Amino acid sequence: MLYLGRVMEMGTAAELYSNPRHPYTRALLDAAPVPDPTVRRERITLKGDLPSPINPPSGCVFRTRCPYAIDACAEVVPPLETFESGHRAACIRSHELDLRKPLA
Numbered sequence: 106m107l108y109l110g111r112v113m114e115m116g117t118a119a120e121l122y123s124n125p126r127h128p129y130t131r132a133l134l135d136a137a138p139v140p141d142p143t144v145r146r147e148r149i150t151l152k153g154d155l156p157s158p159i160n161p162p163s164g165c166v167f168r169t170r171c172p173y174a175i176d177a178c179a180e181v182v183p184p185l186e187t188f189e190s191g192h193r194a195a196c197i198r199s200h201e202l203d204l205r206k207p208l209a
């Protein structure tokens with residue numbers, strides 16, 4: 106998954122669907138249409154406009170649209186961290202957030 110040209114998360118499709126580690130991946134999964142119109146689900150909705158790639162936000166480039174952003178997200182560029190599965194994500198909060206299902 107790329108955002109403003111930066112890798113946010115990478116892994117197998119199965120791993121990204123079942124165990125996303127980055128809020129951007131969670132938002133993309135939530136935006137996918139559900140084939141059954143009777144099914145309702147909670148979802149993360151991205152707010153705001155896509156920042157200019159010429160003048161990206163400091164720290165995590167996704168922070169201006171991330172519902173989980175904290176002050177520290179503006180200060181450091183999150184490293185692309187590798188998890189047990191071999192799946193990788195760049196989010197300083199990936200260990201504390203459970204993104205396996207949408208949060209209210």
Ligand code: SF4
Nearest residue numbers: 165168171178196197
């Ligand atoms: S580092 Fe912060 S702003 Fe970036 S995805 Fe993680 S929580 Fe959101």
